[in-house]
Amino acid sequence: MRKYLGALKSVPLFDGISEEDIQSLMTCLMAKVIHYEKNQSVLMYGDNTNHFGIVLSGNVQIIKEDYYGNRCIVARIEEGMLFAETFAFAGIKKLPVSVITTTESDLLFIDYRKLITSCTEACSFHSRIIYNMLHIVAMKNIILSQKIEFTSKRTTREKLLSYLWAEAQKAGCNTFTIPFNRQELADYLSVDRSAMSAELCKLRDDKMIKFNKNLFELL
Amino acid sequence: MRKYLGALKSVPLFDGISEEDIQSLMTCLMAKVIHYEKNQSVLMYGDNTNHFGIVLSGNVQIIKEDYYGNRCIVARIEEGMLFAETFAFAGIKKLPVSVITTTESDLLFIDYRKLITSCTEACSFHSRIIYNMLHIVAMKNIILSQKIEFTSKRTTREKLLSYLWAEAQKAGCNTFTIPFNRQELADYLSVDRSAMSAELCKLRDDKMIKFNKNLFELL
DNA sequence: TCCATTTGGTTGTAAATACAACAGACTTGT
DNA sequence: ACAAGTCTGTTGTATTTACAACCAAATGGA
Numbered sequence: 001m002r003k004y005l006g007a008l009k010s011v012p013l014f015d016g017i018s019e020e021d022i023q024s025l026m027t028c029l030m031a032k033v034i035h036y037e038k039n040q041s042v043l044m045y046g047d048n049t050n051h052f053g054i055v056l057s058g059n060v061q062i063i064k065e066d067y068y069g070n071r072c073i074v075a076r077i078e079e080g081m082l083f084a085e086t087f088a089f090a091g092i093k094k095l096p097v098s099v100i101t102t103t104e105s106d107l108l109f110i111d112y113r114k115l116i117t118s119c120t121e122a123c124s125f126h127s128r129i130i131y132n133m134l135h136i137v138a139m140k141n142i143i144l145s146q147k148i149e150f151t152s153k154r155t156t157r158e159k160l161l162s163y164l165w166a167e168a169q170k171a172g173c174n175t176f177t178i179p180f181n182r183q184e185l186a187d188y189l190s191v192d193r194s195a196m197s198a199e200l201c202k203l204r205d206d207k208m209i210k211f212n213k214n215l216f217e218l219l
Numbered sequence: 220m221r222k223y224l225g226a227l228k229s230v231p232l233f234d235g236i237s238e239e240d241i242q243s244l245m246t247c248l249m250a251k252v253i254h255y256e257k258n259q260s261v262l263m264y265g266d267n268t269n270h271f272g273i274v275l276s277g278n279v280q281i282i283k284e285d286y287y288g289n290r291c292i293v294a295r296i297e298e299g300m301l302f303a304e305t306f307a308f309a310g311i312k313k314l315p316v317s318v319i320t321t322t323e324s325d326l327l328f329i330d331y332r333k334l335i336t337s338c339t340e341a342c343s344f345h346s347r348i349i350y351n352m353l354h355i356v357a358m359k360n361i362i363l364s365q366k367i368e369f370t371s372k373r374t375t376r377e378k379l380l381s382y383l384w385a386e387a388q389k390a391g392c393n394t395f396t397i398p399f400n401r402q403e404l405a406d407y408l409s410v411d412r413s414a415m416s417a418e419l420c421k422l423r424d425d426k427m428i429k430f431n432k433n434l435f436e437l438l
Numbered sequence: 439t440c441c442a443t444t445t446g447g448t449t450g451t452a453a454a455t456a457c458a459a460c461a462g463a464c465t466t467g468t
Numbered sequence: 469a470c471a472a473g474t475c476t477g478t479t480g481t482a483t484t485t486a487c488a489a490c491c492a493a494a495t496g497g498a
Contacts, residue, residue, distance in 0.1 A: 090354060091358075117346050130335055134352065137353065138306075138309035139310075141356060147367060148367060151409070181444095181446085183445080194487080213445095373486070374453095376454095401475070402476090411455065411456050413456085413457080413478080414456065417478070417479090
């Protein structure tokens with residue numbers, strides 16, 4: 001486990017826990033690391049597991065099959081991030097998604113039941129990790145709610161305005177950069193890229209926004 | 220606090236905790252009940268609070284103002300349900316929404332920091348309540364993700380099919396009832412009611428579904 | 439520097455949607 | 469039983485969108 005300490009330190013789930021405490025914690029949680037090659041299956045649709053995962057190195061993708069049988073990428077999980085924790089804590093027994101590696105990866109697995117019961121020594125960092133977990137799940141919640149707020153608008157114009165307004169709020173300034181390129185923004189807002197591009201230019205012509213690449217300004 | 224015991228027993232956050240333990244818990248968490256009249260403001264946009272709420276009786280609405288200043292109802296919180304817990308645990312200091320009562324209500328308030336630190340007696344039900352809280356927040360997550368899956372489809376037809384397919388899966392049967400009337404379903408899927416109604420009939424004409432009121436069947 | 443690739447903007451057209459207005463079936467309260 | 473209100477389906481039209489195809493500018497290696 002020691003070789004992974006560097007990676008573990010920067011995992012948000014372990015924020016505020018010292019290196020040595022992380023070591024005890026790994027034992028206390030009976031965490032185990034598994035190494036995967038590229039494109040290996042980590043968890044399969046329908047699997048019954050009580051574990052959630054943490055990406056220590058590499059990348060995994062969350063895959064979902066729609067009712068036509070088309071596979072679609074729900075999310076990409078980067079280093080330090082969790083996966084399948086929502087299903088574990090929501091008590092969903094059969095995984096509704098599959099998880100596969102997109103690169104060679106080291107993944108840490110923890111049984112969610114270990115996390116919510118105090119260990120015998122009632123370690124102080126145990127309550128910290130629970131706080132961190134609640135924080136992470138609640139943040140995901142906020143992010144999902146925001147996306148719904150944008151995409152539930154009827155027109156592309158309204159979707160763009162509500163998104164840009166929220167970004168301006170977050171930046172605390174009318175001038176801000178967005179973390180998406182045009183295609184990614186269109187995917188995020190669930191609209192057509194070219195239609196969105198045209199609408200952005202209309203908004204500019206109407207003197208409601210200015211933009212240059214990823215730098216935007218609300219007028 | 221005793222007069223609220225009946226209501227407290229059916230709060231999901233206290234699932235699996237006995238009546239007497241709930242009483243100790245209320246003390247341990249320093250929970251307080253406040254009575255509100257109809258249409259009173261409970262929490263205001265911009266408020267800075269560490270508390271989340273539980274509706275013991277009555278109803279509250281979560282209100283958000285969009286960038287035009289229009290007020291819009293984000294959610295209605297019924298008896299037994301929590302509100303503002305997402306913001307508390309996500310560490311969002313300034314509330315981005317307002318909370319108002321829609322009927323005379325009794326609301327219970329708990330400081331989220333009390334919940335994540337074990338009380339001195341390391342009470343066994345404390346870990347249960349944390350488990351329950353993680354479960355509730357994770358479930359909200361699942362529900363939001365599902366909604367995004369439906370609404371991110373491009374056409375009304377696809378939105379309907381993916382929604383109905385998910386309901387059929389949930390019911391474990393091709394015949395099932397949905398918890399919405401037409402207007403509510405349209406709002407949920409972010410489409411126009413009349414257009415959706417027309418599309419439902421098209422799907423029926425195409426022999427893909429049958430329906431009668433809220434009873435649907437996938438063919 | 440050159441070439442290949444990515445990214446962003448433009449346009450035309452067919453398709454889908456929102457919106458409004460209306461009618462029939464069904465509920466509800468008096 | 470009646471009136472008022474609600475719910476659902478239907479239709480026509482103006483608006484909006486998706487999609488495809490294309491071009492120009494920027495980017496990034498080799």
